[in-house]
Amino acid sequence: MSNTGLIIAERSRDIGDFLVGRLIPFRKKRMIGPFIFIDHMGPSVIGPERYLDVDQHPHIGLATLTYLLEGEVMHADSLGTLQRIAPGSVNLMVAGKGVSHTERTPKELRNGKTGTVHGYQIWIALPKAMEAMEPEFHHITKEELPYWEDATARFTLVAGEGFGRTAPVPTFSPLFMVKIETGDTSYDLDVSGQLKGEIGICIVSGGITACDTTIEKGAILVSKVTDVCRISIAPHTCILLFGGTPLPEKRHIYWNFVATDNAMIEKAKAEWASKTFPMMADDTSYVPLPDR
Template identity: 35%
Template sequence: MADNLFLQTLLPTTHDLGGFKVHRTLPHRERTTIGPFIFFDQMGPAHLAPGIGIDVRPHPHINLATVTYLFAGAINHRDSLGTFATIEPGAVNLMTAGKGITHSERSPAAVRAEGPELSGIQTWLALPSDKEEMDPAFEHVAKADLPVIDGGGAQARVVMGTLWGATAPVTCHSLTIYADIVLDPGGAIPIDADAEERGLYLALGDASLDGEPLQPSTLYVLRPGVRATLRSERGGRVMLCGGAALDGPRHVFWNFVSSRRDRINQAKEDWKAGRFALPPDDHDEFIPLPEIVKTVSYP
């Protein structure tokens, strides 16, 4: 039965970062992308110790877009465009690196005293080859501006693209689908079959697809065209991601993604030489270029 639904089952690489865990399912040794998604991380869920927060120092990106989506907690975003934005649960931060951008991510001071919550998904989208060197950009879309499909004991928030007949206002640089599906106990929802490549990820609780149980923190690549129903017995939270297949292979080094290896080498030299601008209000420190790239690298 599972073979009729799933092309691949991608188990996570899990790292304990001292206070919280990160589960990474893309890139994976068996598959590097699902649609434009080339990086898929689940952070937490965790409640950090009082006085502690996350402090991801300024670092660079090229030729990709980052998508931050939280289930709990808050993160302050600052970037080299001068942007400052606080993301909270249900909203979206889309940062398009294009020809180059730097940013930092830190827990707001207001939540550090009691110990901040941290739970959510961070993804990277590879840009189409003809848009890799576009100008960098940032957009924040509030929770209230994202469409929600509600029924059958399920709430599905469309984060990017068009699903179940509703379209999110978030910019898509190529055909992209992304949704946050919350299932009540006994809830169910049909999974849209229109996108060329699709993945399902069980983030919290329990869920099954046409009777096949999904394992936590695991990314399931669905067969093209398969129509199936997602259900939960006790309640769960599932992310649906995917879109059109990429227009060619991508190279990945640290925070750099590109269709051209020489472009990544140039970005490495530019970062070492200090040719990337830092966020104007967060420029006193930065993450140096690693000699050996770790699977998960947070300061």
């Protein structure tokens, strides 16, 4: 999904053990592990006249991970992929040296009825040596992801390694993404020894308590200490834990292009403007370069 106008650079604040902001990147924290951008989609009502239609746009230097909580989206790309993603499954598109794609409401759901689409698209920066790799696409169903329950909480390992488990989603550097949902009672979470690297917390719904401060949905917290995170999760709350080992090099970002060398971005910009970038064979839509 294109990030034009979607980065929220709201002022972050310090509550003790954590920095708090809304989505990433924010002012005090540009990346969390290899995670460089998070786009919260919805929840939005679609139909009967308004549907999700993200026209053809490009990416380089990253992998996009799409994880839906509600609704369905049809993904198509310049590799020839056509994949419908349902709630709980994972789409991982590895852009590498260049890929273009669209995301649309499936034709079967354009039936005059209303529905909801809600989820996250996450950008994961590729290691420098893999920035120009050949593009790939992977789809992992909900049933393939590790799932377990502990007291009143339910856990799904969406990607990477954590809690002694490994998800089947391909990764290119050490990382993790875990969904945690609570039931009727609160849950005290201590991930010491369970996750490695920088730790971020995205509050999807409900709220948590950290450092005697209540933080509600829509916020992201970043632990100041690697490998450690202690919070109390309120009843009926859903959070995403994500992070991992930071990449050593600074990343440049322009629109949907991510790279350690700005020359790679300038090359991608020129190719997209001239339409010599890898394009989809059966979709003539085109999102132009932003004027910035």
